[in-house]
Amino acid sequence: MNKNQLIALLCVLSSFLWSCEKEIMEYKGREGVYFAVQHGSSSLSISQWPYQPYSNVEFLRLTGDDVLFPMKVMITGPVKQYDRTFRVEVNPDSTTAIQGVHYEAIQEEWTIPANAVFTTIQVRLKRTPDLRDTERTLGLRLVATSDFALSFPEWDAIPSLTGGSIVPEFDASLHTLRINDIMVQPSVWRGSIQSGNRESGLWGAFSRKKMEFLMENLGLSYQDFASEQMMPLARSMQVKSDAAAILIARYNAKTPVLEDDGRLMYIESVPWTSYIGVPWVPEQ
């Protein structure tokens, strides 16, 4: 192979290698921000959860009387090598919570750090007695700035994300916090109400008062009732036995535990029958 042939061969090879270069397009979309809050089934990973326009803040599942609640905000558009700001404000149209009572004044200006594609904003929420009965909402909305517009005023659910309740369309520049301290019957509750409103089963009818009695006297938490794994049948039996022993002892000590309607609190193995709405009448 002479020199000219070698040069020609190198040229051909170079042209081949040149053709291997990948054409990478730069992102040309709108530089904006949106709420990227996902939730769904606890048995699935976050990668399967759909994006949501709301979050439930249930103080019953939380410890303490206030909570710093986080929400993820993501950007669209190119990553920049400097900090950029976006704004958040309360949306009065979707807010029933009262500033200073149910939440502290929110921080309005937030930063997307250099080279980042998201940040987490936080709002401090407070547990108040009225939340036991009434749910409050705190609506938040993103506000366009010179750095960011609003990415998805019309968000369509991503078809592949099916691991939770799906909201087909919503405005991703808005996010609502649904705040409550309402105690609903947990996933595992081994009791029932029979005809005539008679309490039955291991634990009888569910009530907040009974749950608080169990939590206070047996060292249980609401989360202990969240699944069969947490509260298998054998554990439920021990809860029944321990709770019944306390109720009977309190009854014998003339300090019976009553439900809000005045009936004797019921757990299987107590020697009395309780009917919802029928108050206990002490023996004279």
Add this chain to the structure above:
Amino acid sequence: MKIYQYTIVFLFVLLGSCSKDLGNYDYTDINELAITGIQSNYTVLRNVDTLRIKPVISATMDGGDQSRYEYLWILTAGKDMTDTISRERDLEYPILLNPVPYSLYYHVLDKQTGVVWRFNSRLTVNTPFSRGLLLMGEDEEGYAEAEMLSMLNDTIQMKHLLSESGLPRLREPVSFLHTGGISDSYNKLWVLTGSGSYYLNRITMKTKTDSSMKRLLFISDQISPETLHPVVIAPQIRTAAGATGNSYNRAILTKGGDIFASQMLITGGDYYNNPVNRVATAQEERLAAAPYLLYAIGNMTSVIWYDTKNQRFLNYSSFGLATNSAVLSDAAGSAFPWNQAGTGRTLVYAENTRNTDGGSTNGNSFAIMKDAANVHYIYKFYANGGSPVKRASYTIKPIADDFANADFYAFSSNRTVVFYSVHNKLYAYDYNPGNEKIYSLAETGADEITMLKFDTQIDYLTNSLYIATYNPATKGTLRRFIVGSNPDFVNLLPAENSTWQGLIKVKDINWRAVN
């Protein structure tokens, strides 16, 4: 008139439909196979056997061409498993399967005709541990050790089961038992010792230290883990096939004297709540139980236990519901009082039997008591349900040499005889009132007796007495004797092929019938 014409036409149409299709086909014989040389049932041992099958295939017209065939050996286990284990003509398959029933299918595909020829068999996989006598005792260094006399076809001695189980070395051997029963998910294979009790994998016989009682408990009582290991588990196996006296009730007595009771359908498995060795009037106090659970072997609906603090028999009769035990009432003139506090007697020994005296269909229990003057008594009662029945009380006569010093006792289910041993001396005492007799028996020779136990599990009607002895030179020996049936005489007849030597120093034996 037209209606008749239509009817006739219609009838002709109907008759026409009866016309037989005679067809015009050509039939050609194809190659047909006859498969022989395969049994309809095979029984094999896991980790021991290789299943070898050489089918004989007779073909009507293959011209000796073996290349036209494809073979499949397919194994299925219910809906859970289907596996092609070989594509060869002959099967050679090492058995590593779990011990469950299988169906074995042999398929031969004739590629030229497309026809598959089949032969089906059943395959039963056992482990060497599936059936036999479980032995618990001591090795030469004094450690607890478990062995098994596997009795599937031949009797095989399986050694070092405890020391090679994966557990740390244990002391104070108590028992090695299979819980039996109809529900596989409730079954466990336990090694019980004074220094820890664990359940083993029933197939591999291996385990870890976390396979212990604590995994079965959902309790709110604070109980020292040092004493929280089983030393007695009830009910026992009561048939050669592995049945128990109750498939859903189970009671466990721990080293600390706590009794855990479960109705496994109610608790959702082999799980336990707070101990029931307490009474309703003092629920906060757990009363330490003597190491015996007394129940009718034929049907365990209740358990009587002995309160060592207050010297009384108490009754637990509501599995899955009651959280305490009942104090039994004593009627005047009864055979003996359940509450022994007034008698000054204490419990020495107790045992469940298949004895049916007094109409105790499911088996009487016996207790040996002694008083301050060292006089011994036998109580016989039927621990059956909420109202157990006292059957009789017998005072041991002074003719019963060394009765008070006995190391072991064993009550015959079929005769009024209790055997007992002191070191290497074996006695039989007939407690039949008015005809009390004592027998000194020499059948066991000079070796130390380490266990006496009547068979109440395999075939109690044979009146078989198992006696274990130990000699440092020949090690442990286990022998089965038949107690003679002559009511005027007690003798022991060695049972045929029922002497096993070279064993551990046997402390207890139990029957295992299933995996």
